[in-house]
Amino acid sequence: MAVARHESGPVAAGRALASQVHPVFMLPPLATSLFGALLAGEVTVAVAALHAAAMFFAVYTAHVKDGYVDFHVRGEDDDHPLTVGGCRGALVGAGVGFLTCTVGLWLFVGPGAALLTLPTWVIGYTHAPQLDLNPVGATMGYPTGIALALLGGYYAQASALSPRVLGLAAVFLALLTGIKIIDDEKDYDYDRSIDKRTVAVVLGPRRARQLARSLLVAAMVGVVGLAFTLPGVPPTAAGAAVVFGVVAAVAHRAESELATKLLIRGSYLFLAVLVAAVWFRPLG
């Protein structure tokens, strides 16, 4: 069975399959899963690795399915490296990988860890053609996956959830939803032409940007609130809001593409400050 559309042979197949790993989307859930483990305190490395691997397979599934639907089903994309068979094989492989990790979490931690992990694959698999057809699904699928990556990474270590991890998951959800709304502004004309109902298409770019800004502000206020009210979140975690706030201020008036680039980098810094604050707990 041919896997790659443009070349043949195992190397070409491997390259085509690897092309569906998009680091910009892949690294945040892996980092967030590991951050969840760190937040829990004592880290069992094998369990953390199992959960992070499950996140990898969930996001990989989303990309393969998105590419398959956009190119092979809807004919929206100009090109795709995988054949139909290649996409199906990749989906089965990623599904088996995800299932193996989830069963491992069930056996090592318990059903709660598996049940918190499972929805990430469901979100990934239904990203296209189901979730991406409505503004909530198209905007909040990935941010919800990130929030679940944090909750699952934490639960896999602590066998419980806590107000601090729930609070931080809500902060991540708001922050990433805001960034995704701004990101979708850049495809406004195209998305409108294919009836893709992103928030920018439904509300119009100006009101979508206002909504996105409110979500970013809510996330920053939220993290400061958590840092000063919850014992498990060190006060230094408020620095994440300061760092992200500076980036958001620079991105404030930028057009969508530049603003998204800045905000994505800002969100990496946001996470890095949170990790450092929890890791060192200097004032915690």
Ligand SMILES: CC(C)=CCC/C(C)=C/CC/C(C)=C/COP(=O)(O)OP(=O)(O)O
């Ligand atoms: C663990 C976790 C984070 C799970 C969530 C997985 C998930 C929904 C990933 C989305 C990745 C993706 C296809 C982005 C492009 O979306 P797009 O629709 O903006 O791209 P397009 O315009 O190219 O179709």
